[in-house]
Amino acid sequence: MKKSPLVLLALLATTAAQAHTGEHSHMAGFIDGALHPLTGPDHLAAMLAVGIWSAMALKSPLRAPLAFAASLLCGALLSMATGWQMPAMETAITVSLAVLGLLVALRLAMPPAAGAATAAILAFSHGAAHGLELHGYASLAGMVVATAVLHGAGLALGWKLRHAPVLARGLLGASVAALAVARLGGVA
Known part of the structure; x- marks a missing residue:
């Protein structure tokens, strides 16, 4: 394996605090919003995994990241505007990590x-x-920009891994799915 997958595996293996604790924060600026997706391994792994999977497995690799960003924006706008907390939100995030890990590991087209x-x-x-943690459109714009950057990084890494050994892709996908298990155990 080259250094890039090893660095990503190290990042994904971190046990930093979750980016969303259920408490409202006071992040109002563009920089706050841009840094927010980087503060928890779950969001970071999901956004990178979308790009990696898209580049490795999909014929139109930009569609999934664009759809992810659009849906992320819709969810954020809804919760920002109304204060709505999605039922089973943490469970849905955990499931998304498991699914994304499998998509990467299996290179599912x-x-x-x-x-x-x-x-x-x-x-x-x-x-x-x-959306529950960001306040104002500047922080939302920062979050969307950071999401696009993370998707781009994932696409670049996924492009490099298109012809990587099955074991390397499997380990990368397993590291994303392992975050789902860690979340279940309260570790991540």
Whole structure:
């Protein structure tokens, strides 16, 4: 394996505090919003995994990341505007990590519309969580920009891993899915 997958595995293996504790925070600026997706391994792993999976497995690799970002934005706008807390939000985030890990590990291909729909469904809970913590459109814009950057990084890494050994892809996907298990155990 090259250094890039090892660095990503190290990042994904961190046990930093969750980015969404259920408590409202006071992040109001663009920088606060841009840094927010980087504060928890769950959001970071999900956003990178979408790009990695898209580049490795999908014929239209930009559709899933764009759908993810759009759904994330919708979830965030809904919870920001109304204070709505999605039922079973943490469970949905945990499931999204497990699914994304499997998609990466198995390099699961699907038609472009199905890939975009899958990404959108998996993203909504992440957006709803972000929306409860961000205040104002500047922080929301920062979060969307950070999401796009993370998707781009994932796409670049996924492109490099298209011809990587099955074991490398499997370990990368397993590291994302392991975060779901860690969340269940209260570790991440």
